[in-house]
Amino acid sequence: MIRFLTAGESHGKELVGILEGIPANIDIDMDFINNELKRRQKGYGRSERMDMEKDEMDIISGINNGKTTGNPISFKIKNKGYLEVLEKIYRPRPGHGDLSGAIKYHQDNVRNVLERASARETAARVGVGSICKTLLKKLNIDIYSHVIQVGGIVSEKSIYEKGNIEDIKEADKSIVRVVDSLAEEKIVEKIKSAKKKGDTLGGTIELIAVNIPVGLGSYASWDSRLDGKIAQSIMSIPGIKAVEIGNGLEGGKSYGSQVHDEIYYEEKYFRKTNNAGGIEAGVSNGEDIVVRCTMKPIPTLRQPLNSVDMTTKLVSLAQVERSDVLAVPSASIVAESMLAYTIAQEIMRKFGGDSIEELKRNYFNYIDGVSSR
Ligand SMILES: Cc1cc2nc3c(=O)[nH]c(=O)nc-3n(C[C@H](O)[C@H](O)[C@H](O)COP(=O)(O)O)c2cc1C
Numbered sequence: 001m002i003r004f005l006t007a008g009e010s011h012g013k014e015l016v017g018i019l020e021g022i023p024a025n026i027d028i029d030m031d032f033i034n035n036e037l038k039r040r041q042k043g044y045g046r047s048e049r050m051d052m053e054k055d056e057m058d059i060i061s062g063i064n065n066g067k068t069t070g071n072p073i074s075f076k077i078k079n080k081g082y083l084e085v086l087e088k089i090y091r092p093r094p095g096h097g098d099l100s101g102a103i104k105y106h107q108d109n110v111r112n113v114l115e116r117a118s119a120r121e122t123a124a125r126v127g128v129g130s131i132c133k134t135l136l137k138k139l140n141i142d143i144y145s146h147v148i149q150v151g152g153i154v155s156e157k158s159i160y161e162k163g164n165i166e167d168i169k170e171a172d173k174s175i176v177r178v179v180d181s182l183a184e185e186k187i188v189e190k191i192k193s194a195k196k197k198g199d200t201l202g203g204t205i206e207l208i209a210v211n212i213p214v215g216l217g218s219y220a221s222w223d224s225r226l227d228g229k230i231a232q233s234i235m236s237i238p239g240i241k242a243v244e245i246g247n248g249l250e251g252g253k254s255y256g257s258q259v260h261d262e263i264y265y266e267e268k269y270f271r272k273t274n275n276a277g278g279i280e281a282g283v284s285n286g287e288d289i290v291v292r293c294t295m296k297p298i299p300t301l302r303q304p305l306n307s308v309d310m311t312t313k314l315v316s317l318a319q320v321e322r323s324d325v326l327a328v329p330s331a332s333i334v335a336e337s338m339l340a341y342t343i344a345q346e347i348m349r350k351f352g353g354d355s356i357e358e359l360k361r362n363y364f365n366y367i368d369g370v371s372s373r
């Protein structure tokens with residue numbers, strides 16, 4: 001079973017990640033990993049903190065001579081934004097965990113809450129995700145993402161349809177990870193105007209996992225369903241407020257005859273459409289897994305909303321901190337990582353293996369078996 005833990009605070013010395021259950025003998029490409037960390041730092045609309053940080057993974061254990069050993073992998077990522085002394089905060093920001101965290105953990109100083117609730121932690125998740133992506137690649141499974149909406153501006157081009165994945169692969173070329181240059185222009189203008197007004201934006205991300213085998217997840221028990229596991233892992237990303245599998249939202253407004261993907265057979269089973277997003281009854285059906293998620297606007301506002309000073313209980317404006325105006329492009333890389341982790345976890349649960357050789361044997365035997373059915 002794969003599992004991971006992270007520790008670290010936004011302005012602490014370092015972030016730490018521990019990833020357990022990765023089979024031995026997988027070649028680890030540090031350039032790939034560090035490029036994944038870099039992808040998360042990009043995106044128009046992020047704060048000056050991203051110019052300061054140069055995220056790089058420092059491996060502590062579990063990798064030797066460029067290969068995994070089967071031992072828990074642990075790593076560090078340095079915080080260049082480390083601060084020895086942190087300003088105390090008493091005016092909680094609406095949309096953050098500031099107030100509920102301070103009450104729950106009996107803290108007078110909101111700083112102790114926001115340091116961990118901060119999405120700085122997601123750098124460690126991308127470290128984990130990059131190792132999970134490396135494992136999945138050995139089985140020919142890839143994960144892509146792009147941004148499809150920001151502040152109500154929709155990227156008309158390239159929203160997933162069966163077979164258009166080549167367009168979606170171009171997302172990294174865009175400063176907002178949108179595969180539609182017209183939408184990109186409008187989105188950049190919208191970010192500029194939000195920034196000028198001291199306001200913020202959110203948006204929607206689409207994720208696609210390709211070459212997925214039939215049979216990940218199960219309907220046998222509620223907590224084995226793959227759609228539920230994916231929803232939990234994506235929803236756990238700070239700011240994500242909605243998760244959709246396939247055409248989940250639109251599907252609810254249509255007739256069943258327009259939604260369900262008809263089944264055909266020509267030497268093997270196939271579908272002409274993929275409205276289900278590759279999952280039926282909590283089980284992957286062999287089609288691409290398609291997930292969409294929506295991030296709320298960034299809660300720290302330069303033009304702050306009303307709040308209450310926790311020391312005086314008097315009306316006060318919320319704390320203003322250095323902050324992103326938009327972080328959806330970065331969140332899309334975190335979402336890729338969480339999807340990679342969840343799929344890798346299901347792969348290991350179903351196929352097992354202490355070395356990549358054993359995993360590949362188990363996996364490709366199964367693929368051969370199901371393809372002849
Ligand atoms: C990559 C990334 C960067 C973020 N940057 C900021 C930021 O600069 N300022 C901010 O207020 N929130 C930022 N957020 C969102 C908050 O962390 C998040 O909204 C907050 O912790 C409350 O959690 P919730 O939105 O899940 O309820 C960011 C989120 C992500 C994924």
Ligand SMILES: C=C(O[C@@H]1CC(C(=O)O)=C[C@@H](OP(=O)(O)O)[C@H]1O)C(=O)O
Pocket residue numbers: 010047049050053081117118119120123238321322323324
């Ligand atoms: C540090 C990162 O994101 C941070 C997430 C974040 C928040 O409140 O979630 C607030 C900002 O932190 P700071 O106030 O130090 O600028 C972001 O920069 C990062 O993504 O690596």
